[in-house]
Amino acid sequence: MPKVIVLYPPPKDVETFERRYREEHVPMAQKNLTGVTKFIASRVLGSPAGAAPYQRVAELYFDSMESLQASLGSPGGQATVAHALEISTGGPMTVLIAEDDKL
Numbered sequence: 001m002p003k004v005i006v007l008y009p010p011p012k013d014v015e016t017f018e019r020r021y022r023e024e025h026v027p028m029a030q031k032n033l034t035g036v037t038k039f040i041a042s043r044v045l046g047s048p049a050g051a052a053p054y055q056r057v058a059e060l061y062f063d064s065m066e067s068l069q070a071s072l073g074s075p076g077g078q079a080t081v082a083h084a085l086e087i088s089t090g091g092p093m094t095v096l097i098a099e100d101d102k103l
Contacts, residue, residue: 001037001061002068002099008056009090018043020087021056028083029060032076035067036060055090068097 011017026041038061044052062068071077084093 001063002065002097003038003059003061004068004072005096005098006056006058006060006084007054007094007096008058008084008088009053009093010051010055011087012089014055017055017087017089025080025083025087029058029080032074032080033060033071034074034076035062035071037063054094065097 008017008021021041029036030039038059040059042057042059044054044056046052062071072081
């Protein structure tokens, strides 16, 4: 089961980012990203090495790579990605495509 992992760097204004993420971005993603079977959003609290390099981590699971690609490539998916870039004021997000190990 593939997933998209989005890592948001620390923003210029944490309160504004968090508000826009919760009130604008998450509802937009839930509406526009079809085929998502599981969505996990996490706020990073810290790192054992000091300041954390990320503010938030989002994981979006899909049934297949085809479903993932269709969702992100759709007009709604593109609008959601554009909004994520807009609110990521600390720099561009890091986006990874991964698959959980079956241990």
